[in-house]
Amino acid sequence: MEEISQLIASDLQSLEQSIEKLLTTRVSFIKEVVHHIVKSGGKRIRPILVILAARLCGCQDERHVPYAAIVEFIHTATLLHDDVVDNARTRRGTLTANTIWGNEPSVLVGDFLFSKSFDLMVADGIPDVSGVISKATTALAEGEILELVKTSDVETTEADYAEIIANKTAVLLSAACEIGAILGCVDTEKRTALREFGYHVGMAFQLTDDMLDYIASDTTLGKHTGTDLREGKITLPLIHALKQASDEEKNFVSGLLEKPRITKKDFEQVKKTIEAHDGMGYTLRRSVEHIEKAKRQLEVFSPSDYKTALLNLADYIVSRRM
Amino acid sequence: MEEISQLIASDLQSLEQSIEKLLTTRVSFIKEVVHHIVKSGGKRIRPILVILAARLCGCQDERHVPYAAIVEFIHTATLLHDDVVDNARTRRGTLTANTIWGNEPSVLVGDFLFSKSFDLMVADGIPDVSGVISKATTALAEGEILELVKTSDVETTEADYAEIIANKTAVLLSAACEIGAILGCVDTEKRTALREFGYHVGMAFQLTDDMLDYIASDTTLGKHTGTDLREGKITLPLIHALKQASDEEKNFVSGLLEKPRITKKDFEQVKKTIEAHDGMGYTLRRSVEHIEKAKRQLEVFSPSDYKTALLNLADYIVSRRM
Numbered sequence: 001m002e003e004i005s006q007l008i009a010s011d012l013q014s015l016e017q018s019i020e021k022l023l024t025t026r027v028s029f030i031k032e033v034v035h036h037i038v039k040s041g042g043k044r045i046r047p048i049l050v051i052l053a054a055r056l057c058g059c060q061d062e063r064h065v066p067y068a069a070i071v072e073f074i075h076t077a078t079l080l081h082d083d084v085v086d087n088a089r090t091r092r093g094t095l096t097a098n099t100i101w102g103n104e105p106s107v108l109v110g111d112f113l114f115s116k117s118f119d120l121m122v123a124d125g126i127p128d129v130s131g132v133i134s135k136a137t138t139a140l141a142e143g144e145i146l147e148l149v150k151t152s153d154v155e156t157t158e159a160d161y162a163e164i165i166a167n168k169t170a171v172l173l174s175a176a177c178e179i180g181a182i183l184g185c186v187d188t189e190k191r192t193a194l195r196e197f198g199y200h201v202g203m204a205f206q207l208t209d210d211m212l213d214y215i216a217s218d219t220t221l222g223k224h225t226g227t228d229l230r231e232g233k234i235t236l237p238l239i240h241a242l243k244q245a246s247d248e249e250k251n252f253v254s255g256l257l258e259k260p261r262i263t264k265k266d267f268e269q270v271k272k273t274i275e276a277h278d279g280m281g282y283t284l285r286r287s288v289e290h291i292e293k294a295k296r297q298l299e300v301f302s303p304s305d306y307k308t309a310l311l312n313l314a315d316y317i318v319s320r321r322m
Numbered sequence: 323m324e325e326i327s328q329l330i331a332s333d334l335q336s337l338e339q340s341i342e343k344l345l346t347t348r349v350s351f352i353k354e355v356v357h358h359i360v361k362s363g364g365k366r367i368r369p370i371l372v373i374l375a376a377r378l379c380g381c382q383d384e385r386h387v388p389y390a391a392i393v394e395f396i397h398t399a400t401l402l403h404d405d406v407v408d409n410a411r412t413r414r415g416t417l418t419a420n421t422i423w424g425n426e427p428s429v430l431v432g433d434f435l436f437s438k439s440f441d442l443m444v445a446d447g448i449p450d451v452s453g454v455i456s457k458a459t460t461a462l463a464e465g466e467i468l469e470l471v472k473t474s475d476v477e478t479t480e481a482d483y484a485e486i487i488a489n490k491t492a493v494l495l496s497a498a499c500e501i502g503a504i505l506g507c508v509d510t511e512k513r514t515a516l517r518e519f520g521y522h523v524g525m526a527f528q529l530t531d532d533m534l535d536y537i538a539s540d541t542t543l544g545k546h547t548g549t550d551l552r553e554g555k556i557t558l559p560l561i562h563a564l565k566q567a568s569d570e571e572k573n574f575v576s577g578l579l580e581k582p583r584i585t586k587k588d589f590e591q592v593k594k595t596i597e598a599h600d601g602m603g604y605t606l607r608r609s610v611e612h613i614e615k616a617k618r619q620l621e622v623f624s625p626s627d628y629k630t631a632l633l634n635l636a637d638y639i640v641s642r643r644m
Contacts, residue, residue, distance in 0.1 A: 025464060026464060026468075026485075027464050027467050027468055027471070029467060029471050030464070030467055081429050081430070081433060084406075084425065084426075084429055085425070085426040085429055085430060103406065103407070103425065104406075104407040104470050105467065105470060107403050107406055107407055107429055108403070108407060108463055108466045108467045108470065109463075109467065110433075111400075111403060111432075111436070111459075111462075111463040111466075112460065112463035112464060112467065114433070114436055114437070114459075115436070115456060115459035115460040115462070115463055116460050118440050118452075118456040118459070119453075119456035119457055119459075119460050121456075122449060122452045122453045122456050123453065125449055127444060127447055127449075130440075130444045130452070131441075131444045131445065134437060134440040134441035134443075134444050135441055137433075137436075137437035137440070137441075138434065138437040138438050138441050140433075140437070141430055141431075141433040141434035141437055142347060142348060142349050142352070142434060144430045144433075145349050145351060145352055145427065145430045145431065145434065146348075146349055148426050148427060148430065149349070149351050163348075
């Protein structure tokens with residue numbers, strides 16, 4: 001990631017200025033809330049994808065930077081709303097906006113960021129870009145709602161799970177890459193390649209996130225492990241394990257999901273079930289498969305520093321520990 | 323309202339079909355939540371404004387109907403989020419979505435409706451319309467946040483209040499009328515006239531709503547009076563009264579706003595203060611002024627049934643009892 005940051009250092013600097021500049025509002029409190037979350041050390045994966053894709057496709061000026069900012073605004077809006085939905089107290093080790101100010105500002109500032117993003121896009125007037133983004137945010141909401149519907153449902157299948165993470169995560173990363181392609185005015189083949197690249201990177205990103213929720217230490221991830229299970233989110237490591245688990249193991253997990261509180265001991269027991277049935281190994285293999293598919297998409301591009309950076313970013317996604 | 327419904331009966335029927343048709347989603351639960359709120363007997367003021375404005379401007383076919391549906395989707399999204407923000411148990415006498423399903427689906431289905439609305443607009447490809455709507459939803463979020471910032475603030479001025487209601491209510495009614503004008507391809511003068519008409523009708527609409535919260539009976543409004551005060555919303559009847567109130571009266575209201583629960587007796591006391599300082603009369607006069615301004619805007623249009631309907635709708639706004 002360090003090398004990538006150096007390669008696009010100037011764009012990343014413009015990005016921070018753009019975030020500041022585009023966040024115009026008559027209400028200073030909105031800025032306060034957005035700053036809290038935008039500045040809390042996110043990895044900026046989505047804007048970095050916009051920038052690298054645009055540069056790979058030959059964008060010479062900086063017109064992709066405001067779009068990178070817009071994609072980060074949309075991501076920020078979803079974080080604000082997610083934290084309300086999940087009743088999350090902290091994110092990346094920092095108190096969430098809903099913990100500090102309550103649910104109300106989180107809902108409304110999220111709405112502001114969504115609307116502002118559309119307003120900025122419409123004003124810029126590239127219908128293709130607006131279409132990609134509005135389709136992505138619609139899918140995003142559907143993915144989150146699907147996840148909600150499947151909460152604590154031990155019958156959740158791998159296909160259900162794939163549909164949830166494709167919509168809630170992969171489509172926005174896919175959109176980020178496709179926007180770069182649109183701004184770079186490349187042909188349909190390259191645009192499709194970048195869209196697919198983003199999709200597979202997004203799938204691997206979420207698969208890795210869901211694995212880390214079982215194995216990361218509190219200090220590296222900036223969050224407690226077991227959060228997903230406590231929120232009733234049944235992710236692939238557990239889905240795969242349950243498919244082969246004994247009735248006893250299944251009943252234990254079902255019972256757990258009905259309990260108001262999951263203890264550390266309960267969680268360790270679930271981890272044992274996952275390990276016994278290769279839940280982590282299976283998830284890691286799916287994740288690696290997606291990364292391989294992602295990387296293959298870039299074969300249509302000639303070698304360049306930006307191509308190398310995207311390939312490295314893909315590898316980073318599965319190897320990261322936070 | 324009965325006459326207006328007859329005049330545009332065919333459009334209103336198409337509207338209901340359009341709402342159904344445009345609400346495509348892979349997630350059936352979304353439809354369930356949206357149906358609950360869309361079908362719960364709203365007055366459809368915003369789509370009616372789109373339809374009447376479009377017809378007044380000479381729209382012959384039905385291409386304005388999907389836009390009327392989109393404006394109702396956006397309104398529905400704000401209702402879903404408002405009910406979370408206000409922690410409302412009922413709306414128009416029906417349980418709110420957040421009461422039935424919890425805050426999570428309300429937040430996410432609201433997000434879905436916002437995104438879907440933008441997606442439908444972008445796909446239809448009239449940049450002017452998308453611009454008007456995205457500006458309106460941005461202002462809407464700002465208005466709601468301003469209101470939140472001013473919660474329980476007895477120092478709220480009439481100017482603060484005007485800014486809040488202009489953004490949270492008037493801009494969307496204004497946008498509804500302006501969309502009709504854009505679709506009718508009228509000149510700038512007429513487009514501006516309809517935008518201003520919608521704005522003033524919107525201001526009067528909210529002023530009337532805020533008065534009704536002090537005087538409506540539970541049965542007609544389908545909600546309990548005093549809701550605003552209990553939520554710490556300081557509206558014009560009280561703002562005006564406080565400007566002339568004695569220190570004793572002011573202290574009583576300040577003290578009240580810090581109490582966890584406002585009793586019926588407290589509320590009656592506040593109403594007395596409002597009556598003593600002509601808070602209702604003053605608000606009614608402001609509301610009537612806006613309606614007069616709204617109606618004057620329509621002078622640029624030749625007489626027609628649609629013009630008459632808009633003028634009657636404006637009068638209905640201030641005279642309604644629910």
